[in-house]
Amino acid sequence: MNTAASDTAKPKTSRDWDLRAVAPFIALALLLVLGALANDNFISVANLSNVITRSAFIAIIALGATYVISSGGLDLSVGAMVAFVASLMILFMNSGVIADPLLMLIAGMALALAIGAACGLFNGLITTVGQIEPFIATLGTMGIYRGLTTWLSQGGAITLRDRELQALYRPVYFGEVLGVPVPIIAIFVTAAIAAFVLYRTRYGRHLIAVGSNEDVARYSGISVKRVRTIAYVVQGLCVAIAVLLYVPRLGSTSATTGILWELQAITAVVVGGTALRGGVGRIWGTVCGAFILEIVGNIMILSNFVSEYLIGAIQGAIIIIAMLVQRSLSRRS
Amino acid sequence: MNTAASDTAKPKTSRDWDLRAVAPFIALALLLVLGALANDNFISVANLSNVITRSAFIAIIALGATYVISSGGLDLSVGAMVAFVASLMILFMNSGVIADPLLMLIAGMALALAIGAACGLFNGLITTVGQIEPFIATLGTMGIYRGLTTWLSQGGAITLRDRELQALYRPVYFGEVLGVPVPIIAIFVTAAIAAFVLYRTRYGRHLIAVGSNEDVARYSGISVKRVRTIAYVVQGLCVAIAVLLYVPRLGSTSATTGILWELQAITAVVVGGTALRGGVGRIWGTVCGAFILEIVGNIMILSNFVSEYLIGAIQGAIIIIAMLVQRSLSRRS
Amino acid sequence: QEEKKVTIGVSIPAADHGWTAGVVYHAERVAKLLMEEHPGLTVLVKTSADPATQANAVQDLAVQGIDALVILPTDPDPLVNAIQQVKDAGTFVALVDRAPSNNDNGVRDLYVAGNNPALGRVAGEYIAATTPDAKVAVIRGLPIPIDQQRQDGFDQGIEGSNVEILERQYGNWNRDDAFRVTQDYLTKYPEIDVIWAQDDDMVVGVLEAIEQAGRTDIQYVVGGAGSKDMVKRVMDGDKMVPVDVLYPPAMIATAMQLTADSLYDQVPVSGEYILDATLVTKENAEQFYFPDSPF
Amino acid sequence: MMAAPSEKVPVLIEARGLSKSFGPVEVLHEVGLTVRPGEVHAIIGENGAGKSTLMKILAGTHAPTRGEIRIDGQAVQFSGPVDAEHRGIVLVHQEILLAPDLTVAQNIYLGRELPKGLTVDDRAMNEGAARALADLGSEIDPKATVGRLSIAQRQLVQIARVLLVPHRVVIFDEPTASLTPFETEALLKVITDIRAKGVGILYISHRLPEVKEIADRVTVLRDGHVVATHDVSELEPADMARLMVGRDVSKLYPDRQAAAVQDKVLEVEDFNVPGYARHASFHLNKGEILGFAGLVGAGRTELMEGVVGLRRGSGTVRHLGQPASFADAQASLKAGIAYLSEDRKGKGLLLLKDLATNLTLASIGKFVRGLQIDRKRESEALDAAIAEFDIRTGRKDLLAGQLSGGNQQKLLIAKMMLLDPSIVIIDEPTRGIDIGTKEQIYKFIARLAQEGRSIIVISSEMPELIGICDRILVMRSGEIVGEVTGERMTENDIVVLATGVNPGMTSGEAA
Numbered sequence A, B: 001m002n003t004a005a006s007d008t009a010k011p012k013t014s015r016d017w018d019l020r021a022v023a024p025f026i027a028l029a030l031l032l033v034l035g036a037l038a039n040d041n042f043i044s045v046a047n048l049s050n051v052i053t054r055s056a057f058i059a060i061i062a063l064g065a066t067y068v069i070s071s072g073g074l075d076l077s078v079g080a081m082v083a084f085v086a087s088l089m090i091l092f093m094n095s096g097v098i099a100d101p102l103l104m105l106i107a108g109m110a111l112a113l114a115i116g117a118a119c120g121l122f123n124g125l126i127t128t129v130g131q132i133e134p135f136i137a138t139l140g141t142m143g144i145y146r147g148l149t150t151w152l153s154q155g156g157a158i159t160l161r162d163r164e165l166q167a168l169y170r171p172v173y174f175g176e177v178l179g180v181p182v183p184i185i186a187i188f189v190t191a192a193i194a195a196f197v198l199y200r201t202r203y204g205r206h207l208i209a210v211g212s213n214e215d216v217a218r219y220s221g222i223s224v225k226r227v228r229t230i231a232y233v234v235q236g237l238c239v240a241i242a243v244l245l246y247v248p249r250l251g252s253t254s255a256t257t258g259i260l261w262e263l264q265a266i267t268a269v270v271v272g273g274t275a276l277r278g279g280v281g282r283i284w285g286t287v288c289g290a291f292i293l294e295i296v297g298n299i300m301i302l303s304n305f306v307s308e309y310l311i312g313a314i315q316g317a318i319i320i321i322a323m324l325v326q327r328s329l330s331r332r333s
Numbered sequence C: 001q002e003e004k005k006v007t008i009g010v011s012i013p014a015a016d017h018g019w020t021a022g023v024v025y026h027a028e029r030v031a032k033l034l035m036e037e038h039p040g041l042t043v044l045v046k047t048s049a050d051p052a053t054q055a056n057a058v059q060d061l062a063v064q065g066i067d068a069l070v071i072l073p074t075d076p077d078p079l080v081n082a083i084q085q086v087k088d089a090g091t092f093v094a095l096v097d098r099a100p101s102n103n104d105n106g107v108r109d110l111y112v113a114g115n116n117p118a119l120g121r122v123a124g125e126y127i128a129a130t131t132p133d134a135k136v137a138v139i140r141g142l143p144i145p146i147d148q149q150r151q152d153g154f155d156q157g158i159e160g161s162n163v164e165i166l167e168r169q170y171g172n173w174n175r176d177d178a179f180r181v182t183q184d185y186l187t188k189y190p191e192i193d194v195i196w197a198q199d200d201d202m203v204v205g206v207l208e209a210i211e212q213a214g215r216t217d218i219q220y221v222v223g224g225a226g227s228k229d230m231v232k233r234v235m236d237g238d239k240m241v242p243v244d245v246l247y248p249p250a251m252i253a254t255a256m257q258l259t260a261d262s263l264y265d266q267v268p269v270s271g272e273y274i275l276d277a278t279l280v281t282k283e284n285a286e287q288f289y290f291p292d293s294p295f
Numbered sequence D: 001m002m003a004a005p006s007e008k009v010p011v012l013i014e015a016r017g018l019s020k021s022f023g024p025v026e027v028l029h030e031v032g033l034t035v036r037p038g039e040v041h042a043i044i045g046e047n048g049a050g051k052s053t054l055m056k057i058l059a060g061t062h063a064p065t066r067g068e069i070r071i072d073g074q075a076v077q078f079s080g081p082v083d084a085e086h087r088g089i090v091l092v093h094q095e096i097l098l099a100p101d102l103t104v105a106q107n108i109y110l111g112r113e114l115p116k117g118l119t120v121d122d123r124a125m126n127e128g129a130a131r132a133l134a135d136l137g138s139e140i141d142p143k144a145t146v147g148r149l150s151i152a153q154r155q156l157v158q159i160a161r162v163l164l165v166p167h168r169v170v171i172f173d174e175p176t177a178s179l180t181p182f183e184t185e186a187l188l189k190v191i192t193d194i195r196a197k198g199v200g201i202l203y204i205s206h207r208l209p210e211v212k213e214i215a216d217r218v219t220v221l222r223d224g225h226v227v228a229t230h231d232v233s234e235l236e237p238a239d240m241a242r243l244m245v246g247r248d249v250s251k252l253y254p255d256r257q258a259a260a261v262q263d264k265v266l267e268v269e270d271f272n273v274p275g276y277a278r279h280a281s282f283h284l285n286k287g288e289i290l291g292f293a294g295l296v297g298a299g300r301t302e303l304m305e306g307v308v309g310l311r312r313g314s315g316t317v318r319h320l321g322q323p324a325s326f327a328d329a330q331a332s333l334k335a336g337i338a339y340l341s342e343d344r345k346g347k348g349l350l351l352l353k354d355l356a357t358n359l360t361l362a363s364i365g366k367f368v369r370g371l372q373i374d375r376k377r378e379s380e381a382l383d384a385a386i387a388e389f390d391i392r393t394g395r396k397d398l399l400a401g402q403l404s405g406g407n408q409q410k411l412l413i414a415k416m417m418l419l420d421p422s423i424v425i426i427d428e429p430t431r432g433i434d435i436g437t438k439e440q441i442y443k444f445i446a447r448l449a450q451e452g453r454s455i456i457v458i459s460s461e462m463p464e465l466i467g468i469c470d471r472i473l474v475m476r477s478g479e480i481v482g483e484v485t486g487e488r489m490t491e492n493d494i495v496v497l498a499t500g501v502n503p504g505m506t507s508g509e510a511a
């Protein structure tokens, strides 16, 4: 043990932080090079646009997770919440209470956002008012949301029935604006808003304070419970936005939708440079982390060297290597 | 990650601590009452012995998790590690390199322990020397262990072929000593050793110090990396012990063995009163937590009130309620 | 002679339990055979763990340029759109096993399937015929549509008989969960005649739990799919496993074969090929026994 | 006081030309220093002068950028604090470094547990810890969890821990900052004892009379340079202050008239904080400075935290005549009541965030324009605070944790003042603050009162309370046991009330 070790643990100047913030982007760049070597098609616009488009779900959910994690919380229920919100949304749109498809679609989307926010609020209240460790609280609600979805779907799938509605809704995932797929726009717009709120507003400041040191926040007159609860609500809204993109893609959902997405979202957040202990939030890092995860999967499928049995192992190894690269980058300097 | 307001987080008298430590046992007692109301057979010796016996895997793994978590770490790879160690153990015993079944069995068991320790060491080194956030590091190794298992089993099952060996091995799960099933003995012996090491030895003291405040431990001349790494090795050994009990039960393993056991183990630890932030370790609480999880599942199936679709939801709700009961217990006084 | 260059993409679920492992095994086996047979042919086999990643995998295959797609969807409805895209690009699509709600020529050219409702029905009929007054405990798989189809088939199969279903619980197609559920069934019901476990993997756990409890009231267990272990037991005349219901993972091989034929022999292959859910008995077991398969 | 060891005695530890830079900023410049066996060598200097940094280098926590350390004439290089400890050089840190989840005894013996077979000998360690603490005049329960102790108690535990190591040189970095006279006296006695055994001692304190009392030699640091080293006999506290600050600090406490108005802005009746304070009743007048004295653990902090809603408590509180009940600090801050915690690291500042973020944390609403935080105004506020409170920082982009202890305290005061509160409760306002800055803070407090604000000062330094307060309430064991005003505001009267040793005095005096 020497002093050098303890010195790196606590960065000395804001400089250090900058390198840490850049590290995920360097890891992403390295992966792009690796991908280009693995398969010629990798670097094509079509492929990259595919990959980024489909990272939208995890990226947007991970934006919410960045809020929760920077506030010192954790949400394991997001995958189940996707299934739950999507089920209710589709069931509502299948119910036919509104005749006009467009109106119905808008109502369905509003409903999804409301349910997402409500689920987030529920998570938030259990952890803050109920004072239960977030890991356990949201593991519990994960069970609840997934169980309710199973019950709603009676163990099967819930499929959007109305063809007209489906046709109307399809462009939300498959459409393009000025040549850019809608989900990509959704990622960047959501991230921009998230970044603005986190870095530029009063609430964002409070969030980071709560995550850094709860007591300091409390003594500074910040309502820790309120700030944290809102973070969970933001997470719920992000889940709902992901659902808005998810439903038109597959037009259907089931009790298995979104399984393990929580781990992917958290991984994206951490790979993006946000520490799990709270107090730091890196919105753009998170987006980058989500891209990294998706690209690793893409490279696995495009390259033909890896036995499909080993894909999981290689993915795991790549994540670890990416983190090691980050670490060694931020240690230099 | 702890939302508890600081005055409950730092209890004022030694009373409080005791109540917190006792809370899981009270929750367990309440569950027993609930179970007895749900079904007459619940409280029968046969049923309870079944339930406790099969909780052995999670309980023993969770003991290791208690070490890792009190040291301020986390291990998400344990479920995959179970599958990996079990696969290698069975493949070795199928290889027939040792003719005598008993010797082969002993060699196989020793091998399992060695592999478990090695996997733990690998996890430990990545998080400590590699300085990667444990959540991500062990998520990565989870992928690696599970991927390797899939590859070893070619996606199928790996079954112990030697009938004689199997017969010899069976009592390790199904046998009894003085009427007590072997797995139950294994739980309590492992827990007693774990408690002794954690509470009574120098290493245990250092472990808690590292989890409580890393800098302080370092200034006290404790090698933080060594202590943490050993905690992961202990976790690996606990996984191996669980494997030793697991293999004789079905005589086979597959790539799906142990899926989500990591979450169950962590839940058991937290339900048992150990905080995820580290610095506190409750061995007997963990054992109690593992029992609680298994009993909740048992009650679900024994009772007739719950639709099979809703079981997950009710289980989630019960965990949350159990934690709320704990909280309110430790707040009173 | 110069064979024309053709690429077939095969997208199947990851080998996450016995049956899918069998699918992977057969896909790999036939891919090799086909490529030997046709020097110009490339077969890309890709596995995915869940619908979302499989949709990605299909997209990735399409990016690489394929002439035909053989797909066994993890969950069909969520994948319809992804398949549709490939189909709309003019690629030949063979859909295997799991059908979406609208399974017509607009979505695919060829449909090869085992028969999920039949798997349930055959098991139900066997139980109704063998033990018409049996009390049956059922262990289901995961809450997804295939499971529901098997369940509905089973209910049809026992219709009209006195067979009583005690309970249905999810065993998640997992041996350990099946073991746990069975233990609890045994505690809860003093008398069970038959356990239908819907899948051979789960039967392993069921049998161990019964043996441990030392219960003799259970007359037999019916599984499904045709794993080599269970087929072997049927072949050997195991009392507890008198029959098995076939749901062969080799159906992927059939689909790949047919697809290759349609590309090379210019024989227009299309329509539906539904494989039977054959009842495996001691008499016919031998022909369904593949000792080399992982499943 | 003992005679200083003669110049002939060999030097125990010596620093030669030590320099230290953090990034581009040099905080120590060519510092030289010697310590002889049996000598108490005091280091004094303003906040941020580099005292702690120098000590950390001597104790192996930091490596010097240039220069060398010699022990017994041999040049050495420490691989870390543990290496230095093995060579007999131990440091009592200015910040508390204890594991909050372990007990007192476990902390004291951490890393060198007494073995008993395979296990650790908890009984022996508990006894040893109790003895070590008793030597320091404290009765802290060795089995108590450290997380539950007050700052002062933790400081004592930390000192006990260090003194248990075999040592040749003991470095105390502001050991008395959070101690009351009672514990301070015990500590000084301990120091006298170990010095008699030939141990060399380095001693940092901002309490100059204490330095005068205990030290043999004094080295003054200013901006990382050694200004002078003198035998203590050549220096009076006033000279020390002048050397440190570079100007005369003859009049520490501002002149002020006691508030004339008897307008009660805050009335507290029968207030209870479970476990800490009982039946507390007091009031605060407009424009008044009210002092709270008491020994460590008297419950002053907890009582105030209860009143402002940071802690659960019950009782009647009237603010400006209206009944008030504050659910949390947000509520009390909104009512214009600000509480400055004594625990600046744990509850005052976000150590890993920059200065501006910390400064505006409680009052961020004032820096919002539209939806956005106005970064420019924030940075202007920081400039203003640095100027007004004389925060010594090399760079404005430092993290709060990188400020020296005293400067952190100034930042904390600046943070709360941005709220423009009408009632200010300051807990240990000058803990760890150099004498020059103290003067500024006292002036500042007086000015606040002049402006018509009302102030409660909790302090363990009686001279300070006597110097600036209009009235002083004394607490003992969770109860307000008396009030002293005017003529009666003497150290003796306060000590009698605080300790209760003169039984005839207590009951009749209660406010």
Ligand SMILES: Nc1ncnc2c1ncn2[C@@H]1O[C@H](COP(=O)(O)OP(=O)(O)OP(=O)(O)O)[C@@H](O)[C@H]1O
Residues within 6 Å of the ligand: A012, D022, D027, D045, D046, D047, D048, D049, D050, D051, D052, D053, D054, D094, D392, D393, D394, D402, D403, D404, D405, D406, D407, D432, D434
């Ligand atoms: N890790 C660090 N990185 C950058 N600057 C630092 C660091 N540690 C200390 N400093 C700076 O070094 C200077 C000296 O600090 P030091 O803590 O030695 O002061 P001090 O004399 O002990 O003051 P005080 O009386 O307030 O405790 C300060 O300006 C401080 O901001």
Ligand SMILES: Nc1ncnc2c1ncn2[C@@H]1O[C@H](COP(=O)(O)OP(=O)(O)OP(=O)(O)O)[C@@H](O)[C@H]1O
Residues within 6 Å of the ligand: B012, D144, D148, D149, D150, D151, D152, D275, D276, D294, D295, D296, D297, D298, D299, D300, D301, D302, D342, D460, D477, D478
């Ligand atoms: N570990 C503990 N266990 C039991 N009681 C404690 C403990 N620590 C403090 N107390 C009690 O809490 C009360 C007040 O503690 P504290 O030291 O915070 O008071 P204070 O007057 O604010 O002291 P300070 O001078 O440090 O500000 C005392 O009655 C003391 O006995």
Ligand SMILES: [Mg+2]
Residues within 6 Å of the ligand: D051, D052, D053, D094, D173, D404, D405, D406
């Ligand atoms: Mg200092």
Ligand SMILES: [Mg+2]
Residues within 6 Å of the ligand: D150, D300, D301, D302, D342, D427
């Ligand atoms: Mg205090």
